[in-house]
Amino acid sequence: MDARRIDAALVGALLREQFPAWASLPVRPVVPGGNDHRTFRLGEHLSVRLPSAPGYVPQVTKEQAWLPVLGPLLPLPVPAVRGVGRPSALFGAPWSVYGWLPGEQAVAAPPDDPVALATELAALLVALGEAPTDGAPPPGEHSAWRGGPLAHWDDEVGDILGRLEGRERDRAAGLWRDALAAPSTVRPRWFHGDVSFHNLLVRDGRLAAVVDFGCSGVGDPACDTVLVWTRLQGAARRAYREGLALDEGTWARGRGWALWKALVMLTNTPPGQAELARHVLDELFAGV
Incomplete structure (x- = not known):
């Protein structure tokens, strides 16, 4: 191919x-x-x-x-x-x-009301998590192991951390350790796997559709929290967190997923991704 x-x-x-x-x-x-x-x-x-x-x-x-x-x-x-x-x-x-599906990617056409988008997106993910799971696919290569244990990426993260320096390396390593240690008490449920402004369609200023379920599956929904550190701010961030209603262990694992993605973008992708990666690291280090 x-x-x-x-x-x-x-x-x-x-x-x-x-x-x-x-x-x-x-x-x-x-x-x-x-x-x-x-x-x-x-x-x-x-x-x-x-x-x-x-x-x-x-x-x-x-x-x-x-x-x-x-x-x-x-x-x-x-x-x-x-x-x-x-x-x-x-x-x-x-x-x-x-x-x-008509609309533009949210990354190119930001919503008029980010709080409404966050609330409506959280409601969709909650509904997705309540969908029947019999016969559904568990995490695997099809989902880039999203929905599975963060430990799958431990070697890769360790390699990337070795390329960082000083305080940044230490803070990132601490976040990763906390994410790996966070207990999982959430029942396996459907997750989207790639909740990104690239996969949200906006029409007339409102969230109109969610696309690209290629990384979806049934497992740990922590991977769907990453939008908190990539794109959402202020009241929209709070609305998303409240709407998802996940426990603190899941949010800790979500920080691990956000860290993994940011480190990959920072070191293994074109320079255009570096600005977003730095933003995510800053948000994670700020403890939000």
């Missing part, structure tokens, strides 16, 4: 092969289109989503199986499966056709 080959021409060929009724609709890439998957708008009311590498293929079949189950239980729109694409000689992995 070569992500460079995933373009509008390939999508058009796949539609002619498997969904000829949609083959005459215009195809145009969605920008920004994401890293794990590539998304294209199909006509006015549909979208096409293809995995960009073999490691993301399990996310496709998971979403196809579970979004029809979860969607009706949630208070905001999420992607609705309209077509299940099969592997073929054109593209050797499953792929999906979804209904188009």
Whole structure:
């Protein structure tokens, strides 16, 4: 699978092969289109989503199986499966056709009322956590081990901490130790796994939809707290915390997830991520 080959021409060929009724609709890439998957708008009311590498293929079949189950239980729109694409000689992995969800990413179109967004998002995550779990996927490679024990990333974090210096290294190491030691008393439940302003759609200034359930699964919801340190401030942060109503151990593990992500962004990603990583570290060190 070569992500460079995933373009509008390939999508058009796949539609002619498997969904000829949609083959005459215009195809145009969605920008920004994401890293794990590539998304294209199909006509006015549909979208096409293809995995960009073999490691993301399990996310496709998971979403196809579970979004029809979860969607009706949630208070905001999420992607609705309209077509299940099969592997073929054109593209050797499953792929999906979804209904188009109007709106802009919150990272590009911040909400008019951040408190309302935080409250509504927390309500969606609570509803998600109450969804049936029988047969649902536990944490694993499909979720980047989100929802599982933080200890999975202990070696990686230890390696990155060794590259930091002085007080910053010591404070980060202390946060990580506390997160690893935080007791887990929360029952396994559905989590989103990638609660980011990139995956929240805003329309007319309000939260309109939540997308990208590729990292979702059933396990520890601590990973869904990270938005507190990445984007939320003040009253919006308090509303999110109150809405999720999680215990202190879960918030401590959430700080671990935020720390892990910030350290990865700081050391292993393009320079554009460094500013956000520094912001997250500052928030964590401030004890919020």
